[in-house]
Amino acid sequence: MNSEMNDYLQQIIAESLQQFDLEELPDIQTEAPKVASHGDASTNVAMMLAKPLRNNPRAIAQQIIDGLNYDEKKIASVEIAGPGFINFRYAEDYLYDELQTILDSGENFGKTDSYSGKKVLVEFVSANPTGPLTVGHGRNAVLGDTVARLLEWTGAEVDREYYFNDAGRQMRVLGQSVQARYFEELGKEHDFPEGGYEGEYIRDIAAELASENKDLSSDSEEWKPFKEKAEEAIFADISNTLERMNINMDSFFNEHSLYSDGSIDSTVERLREKGLVYDKDGAVWFKTTEFGKEQDTVLIKSTGEPTYRLPDIAYHMNKLDRGYDLCLDVFGADHIATYPDVLSGISALGYDTDKVDVVIYQFVTIVKDGQPFKMSTRKANFVTLDELMDEVGSDVTRFFFLMRSPNTHLEFDIAQAKEAGDKNPVFYLQYAYARIASVLRKTTEEYSFSEDVNLSLLKHDAEETLIKTILRFPEMIANAANAREPHRLINFMNDVASAFTSFYHDCRIIGVDESLAQARIELAKATAQVLENGLTILGITAPEEM
């Protein structure tokens, strides 16, 4: 059901409700029933009013219907069903008019405006440059990008940002690892650092450095040039991977800039002025107990080094200072603990926490050879996203990460993904699109129409079901965007493909009466448009043939 119809129904219901002399109007909800025989739209207001009006729901429903003043060009019938639902059936013409709007809107069909005028920042991936992106990062990357696309379709102006830290212990060890491999490459003795990065990519970077023939020191304190080279190479690799996955970042934000511009220091000072920060045991503490936590937490260690919470707070203030109406963070379940501290910090300093929201996703369990597989970047025990895409391509990769709700664990069976082929549901969607494209190619050869199309010839059950299904598209996108749950769109796309295939099966296009063929071609075009728009949001290609 589109929002225009929704508004209309709510309006006429509200008018009818005036007869009851209610103190407060109930929240009128209208939705498409699960079962088609229940009509096109349904409302439960009568049941909600049962208690305040002290009457039985079906009697109230009857009174509401009696008081209903509706346009017969839009609504064909209204009836009471079950415990007191009021079901509406659309006028046929309405359906055909709506089908025409899909064709007229074309690649814009599905766009709504609930976020229009809003500036949104989605921060995701944000992996530190210590190694290639793994399958574990994939869920974050694809989820973030697709939520961003959904928000764009609801009118938001979205920026994608990658937050990283190239300072700290991890990066030092990375530099030292490259250094060790570099001297091995030159045939010299050099100790490999404890807990160093063992991946093959480290050797590749070292080999490239060796071939450049620079005069680099073997002094283990002189790891910085190695770190810089490694960071450069790894970032190039990460960017390449993201590009392959159809992801384009608008900005990369280095945590280090928060130190150099003084925001870290000023954040601590401002919290101290509020009396929320104190010194103890040589460390600087944040009074998180004031916000309901069991313990205070350390902001700056006794070594003088901040914990990650402090830059996180400063970073979020930075984002809000840049004028965003909504800042979305995408991160895995292991980061959930820091989030409340960040909110406490920024709200204490007068920022609106409603403008910050988080998309939490549960971990990806890698299943390899039928066994759960523990990954570690340091130990080089991982499957990279590049390896995965080499095997199955980016369409399947993106689809796989989006299929499931973010808050359930995603089981990623490598073997199954690799053999994906005809088992993979992404092909079901693409296949439906390719079939339509094929039929449309054939019809342009066989037909040339002179008269206007008459869509009202589409009276077959399969045709009506298909029209009603594709009309739900804008509402689905808005819901998925609000919930930040791309898998809803995937489920919907399956409904579309399924409704199309049963139409395709029952209703031939070529070889039937010419005006009917013409109408069916239009319906096929509209379906292709919805599939194409949906696949665009998912970042998946819509192939003309398969």
Next chain:
RNA sequence: GCGCCCGUAGCUCAACUGGAUAGAGCAAUUGCCUUCUAAGCAAUAGGUUUCAGGUUCGAGUCCUGACGGGCGUACCA
């Protein structure tokens, strides 16, 4: 111990934020290619939604308590 997420068909998961008969895919069984792409369609089978209470017209969904799994709970990020 405490906090967050989860428990739905043999397996992997949905269920449009409390609605009507809980649905898909895979696996199983059975039909359908001289007609627009069989990467498909149609049908059969598979369920006490982990368990026990509660809230209300109505609960897979909300609340309480068990049981089971995952992730946190660091002067690691």
